[in-house]
Amino acid sequence: MRDCEAIKKSLGAWLDGELDAAQAAEIQLHVQGCASCSDEKGRLERLDFSLKRLLETNASQIDFKTFWAGVSQRIAADVSWSTRAMDWVRAVFFTPRLKWAVSATVVVLVAVLSLDQFFPGWRGNGQTNMASVESIDGHGFNVALLREAKTKTTVIWLFENQESEDETPTESASGDTAF
Amino acid sequence: METTEWELIRKCQKGEVAAYEELAAKYYRRVFMVILGMVHHRDDAMEVAQETFYRAFKNIRRFKGGSNFYTWVYRIAVNLAIDFQRRQKRSLMDLKENMDEVVVDAETSSGDPFREINDRRLGEKLLHAINELTPDHKAVIVMRAVEGLSYKEIGRIMECSEGTIMSRLHYARKKLQEKLGTDL
Numbered sequence: 346m347r348d349c350e351a352i353k354k355s356l357g358a359w360l361d362g363e364l365d366a367a368q369a370a371e372i373q374l375h376v377q378g379c380a381s382c383s384d385e386k387g388r389l390e391r392l393d394f395s396l397k398r399l400l401e402t403n404a405s406q407i408d409f410k411t412f413w414a415g416v417s418q419r420i421a422a423d424v425s426w427s428t429r430a431m432d433w434v435r436a437v438f439f440t441p442r443l444k445w446a447v448s449a450t451v452v453v454l455v456a457v458l459s460l461d462q463f464f465p466g467w468r469g470n471g472q473t474n475m476a477s478v479e480s481i482d483g484h485g486f487n488v489a490l491l492r493e494a495k496t497k498t499t500v501i502w503l504f505e506n507q508e509s510e511d512e513t514p515t516e517s518a519s520g521d522t523a524f
Numbered sequence: 525m526e527t528t529e530w531e532l533i534r535k536c537q538k539g540e541v542a543a544y545e546e547l548a549a550k551y552y553r554r555v556f557m558v559i560l561g562m563v564h565h566r567d568d569a570m571e572v573a574q575e576t577f578y579r580a581f582k583n584i585r586r587f588k589g590g591s592n593f594y595t596w597v598y599r600i601a602v603n604l605a606i607d608f609q610r611r612q613k614r615s616l617m618d619l620k621e622n623m624d625e626v627v628v629d630a631e632t633s634s635g636d637p638f639r640e641i642n643d644r645r646l647g648e649k650l651l652h653a654i655n656e657l658t659p660d661h662k663a664v665i666v667m668r669a670v671e672g673l674s675y676k677e678i679g680r681i682m683e684c685s686e687g688t689i690m691s692r693l694h695y696a697r698k699k700l701q702e703k704l705g706t707d708l
């Protein structure tokens with residue numbers, strides 16, 4: 346049998362329902378026959394009850410609308426921040442990347458086809474394979490013309506003028522509907 | 525976990541704010557209570573509780589359903605409240621002011637004038653006493669007394685063993701009883 350001091354140490358856990366059946370039975374029996382431990386049990390119960398009541402009363406005065414306003418504001422601010430960040434990422438990387446990819450492809454093609462001028466016979470057949478590239482600025486479009494004499498191949502490369510696209514997106518859209 | 529709650533969570537994980545509003549409506553008072561018990565000032569508790577629900581929404585994809593939603597939210601709440609207390613060094617004057625505010629409001633809900641006086645005195649003493657506990661001790665006593673969470677659940681939230689929770693609770697209750705003396 347444990348003494349009052351040991352029982353009092355376990356009273357909290359007993360009231361919380363955290364002891365096994367044997368321990369719980371021992372404490373219950375002791376408390377029933379001991380005024381001091383019974384009094385301690387009452388004090389513990391009043392402590393938890395008072396704390397709960399105090400906090401519950403205060404929490405009951407907080408209305409959800411006011412509470413939610415603060416939460417949704419934070420969510421909205423976060424969403425608009427991430428939207429702005431995505432717009433920025435798109436503006437910086439996505440659109441220009443496409444444009445640069447087009448231009449870069451033209452440059453690489455020209456470079457590859459011009460190799461014969463500097464290193465004749467690099468392909469191993471010893472023949473000169475001259476290619477020429479011409480570029481024409483059209484109205485809203487750029488045209489690149491690639492001519493290769495040996496295979497008599499002509500490649501016409503048509504791509505949108507960057508400046509024209511950036512400046513008049515709405516104009517072209519309205520132009521389409523007009524037709 | 526109830527199916528409907530899990531459905532709400534799945535919607536939240538897809539970014540549906542309206543579904544999250546439903547979840548928040550269900551739990552905001554419980555979370556607010558726990559935070560108020562730890563930070564004491566109602567405006568501060570409101571701030572921390574709102575931040576808790578914002579962070580929970582932001583990280584809701586990480587919630588896999590292994591535990592109850594509210595214990596998951598409590599973990600965020602308790603961590604934020606502990607951080608808040610460490611940052612906040614409120615003056616004694618400030619503290620006195622906010623305690624009066626909390627206790628007076630608690631008093632108005634009672635209809636019995638005699639009980640109101642006792643409640644007010646006990647409430648004031650209780651808040652003073654709790655404020656002298658460490659953040660960890662405050663967290664366990666509030667979660668147990670207010671929410672009735674099991675030691676296992678509190679241990680999961682605080683990331684420590686059930687034995688630690690039991691000894692923290694014993695210590696916190698003993699300290700509070702000492703402070704409250706004959707008022708209890």
Ligand SMILES: [Zn+2]
Nearest residue numbers: 349379381382
């Ligand atoms: Zn005894």
